[in-house]
Amino acid sequence: MGSRHAALKQRTTLTLPVDTLQQAKKIAHSRRVHLSTVISEVVSTGLRLEAAKERRKEILENYRKAFSRYTEEEIALLDGVILEPVSPRKRA
Secondary structure (H helix, E strand, C coil), X not given: CCCHHHHCCCCCCCCCXXXXXXXXXXXXXXXXXXXXXXXXXXXXXXXXXXXXXHHHHHHHHHHHHHHCCCCXXXXXXXXXXXXXXXXXXXXX
16 A cells, blocks of 8 residues: 555646746755655645735735725724824923
8 A cells, every 4th residue: 555645646747937847956956855846845835825815815805894984094093093293302
């Protein structure tokens, strides 16, 4: 029987730009790992970044919905922004 990790992998064919493939090969060579390891890590990192980007969009949209009923002035007050002019302080 194969290892548990082998069952979680699938072979595929990718078409990559030549310069991208050369960079990946250099990284694999310098780290003494297989090219597929480098490609897998890069894709996984990109997917995590994309998921985080989507999550940030969701959070921003939820924030906008939650505060849409407030005026700009009310939001500024909620954020702790002082809207009134402050007179300059005298130095001691």
